[in-house]
Amino acid sequence: MPGGLACVIGGMDLVRPLGLGGIGCAVVAQPGRSTRYSRFTRAVIEWADPWREPAVLLERLMRFGSAEPEQPALFYEGDWDLLLVSRSRERLRGAFRFVVPDAQLVEDLVDKRRFQALADRLALPVPESRHVSPGEVDPRDLGLSFPVIVKPVTRQMATWVPIAGRAKALRADTQRELSAIWPRFADAGFDVIVQKLVPGPETRVESYHVYVDESGEVVGEFTGRKIRTYPAAYGFSTALEITDAPDVGRLGRELVSRLGLCGVAKLDFKRDPAGELRLLEVNPRFNLWHHPGARAGVNLPALVYRDLMGLPRGPLRRARAGVRWVYHRDDARAARQAGIPLRRWLPWALSAEAKSGVTLDDPMPPARWLLSRLAGRLRAGRRLA
Secondary structure, eight states: OOSOOEEEESOHHHHHHHHHTTOOEEEEEOTTOGGGGOTTEEEEEEOOOTTTOHHHHHHHHHHHHHHSSSOOEEEEOSHHHHHHHHHTHHHHTTTOBOOOOOHHHHHHHHSHHHHHHHHHHHTOOOOOEEEEOTTTSOGGGSOOOSSEEEEESSOOHHHHHHHHTTOSSEEESSHHHHHHHHHHHHHHTOOEEEEEOOOSOGGGEEEEEEEEOTTSOEEEEEEEEEEEEESTTTOEEEEEEEEOOHHHHHHHHHHHHHHTOOEEEEEEEEEOTTSOEEEEEEEOSOOTTHHHHHHTTOOHHHHHHHHHHTOOOOOOOOOOTTOEEEOHHHHHHHHHHTTOOHHHHHHHHHTOSEESSOOTTSOHHHHHHHHHHHHHHHHHHHHHO
């Protein structure tokens, strides 16, 4: 395909839809990361932590982009990647093409405290929440009915995992349970959001995915739902499915318009017992859902790339419902936790249309990952010998 490279700060589930669109990638990756070995990868930029070392990563990006004969298109997957691009947008525009929402809107959406204030201003259908500093507030004074969940204002795994493990939030069904876990947050020293729980399992979490161009036109969209997460409560997605949910699409479009959002976004909802959709969060960045979306016929990263490069978009399609995505390693654990026997899970997982990092037509990423793990174990064995 004519045009520059796609520069990807992200994983295989972002590299792959670009590759499926015929687009070569330059990946920002640590040594041993699977994206380095994909058949879609044309160049590698050494990774630096966008949370701890944003200036270092910015310099490496600028050095790469400025040396390219044609400006690359920049794609970003994580919250801190998004914040780096948004906060450095003026400088990055000298070396890259990219889409990103308004700077203030980005900050409002990433920071859950600011998101709550935004939701109040725009009457977004979010669960009732409180922003608190646990070291300064007594959990008995929050004025929320139970059960509730507690989550960080801005998620940073290095500080959150010691408190909650792999769960994105912690649940408290009673005042006593909340008071028991409160010292963890007070000792950690960061603010949290305490939110009224929307009842039901993670399978009731549904999402709207969209790319809106600079004119405000919805270029591509699809809906989806979670099948499994690990851990089962408030964990990370391990199995997903593209859906055709008209009410999710309608509400998603309405809220995107209310927000004045341009670029890409994922809106997460949870369907309450009455069937009403409650907005949990809005993520204005690229994400793993774009892999199954591409397999379902709506390749949002490729559409963004074509617009950035001034190429025709090609035919726009409706997403094919039923396309599934699976992350085999963690979904095997999630299925076992859900009581699904291996004989049932394995053929289901092997038949999924989008497999995270494991594909026959791009075998090197998982092969190199396996070799690096074996090499690490051999080195550890020699040290112990």
